Amino acid sequence: MKLTPIGTSMEDVVKLIESKNEWRIVYTLDFGFVVDRGRARVPSNEEITENKTIGVKTIKAYIGSYSDILNISNMFNKHVEVYWGFDDNSYLVGVGISKSSDSF
Secondary structure (H helix, E strand, O other): OOOOOOOOEHHHHHHHHHHOOOOEEEEEEOOOEEEEOOEEEOOOHHHHHOOOOEOOEEEEEEEEEEOOOOOHHHOOOEEEEEEEEEOOOOEEEEEEEEEEEOOO
C-alpha cells in the first residue's frame, strides 16, 4: 500500500489506523499471516510451526466497505480488512487484503 510501504514501523501503522475515522484495529497477533488463494488470513498452527507466515507479528484492521449496485453479482456489501505483517524489529515486511461479502 502507498500509505504503508515495506519498512514502515509498527508504531507508524498503528498511528495511521488511529488517524482514519472509519478504520479500526480488529486485533494484533504475535505471529504472521498467510495469503491463501489471494486472500489474507490467520494461519493454522501447522503453517506457523513450518514458518509459512508473512512476518512474525500481525495487525489486522477493518478499513471499510463498498458495494456495486450496478452489478447484480456484486450487489452485496464488501467488507475490507488489511493484514500488516512485521519482522522481529517491528518493521513492515508484507501487507495482505481480505474481502468478505454480506449475503442472504
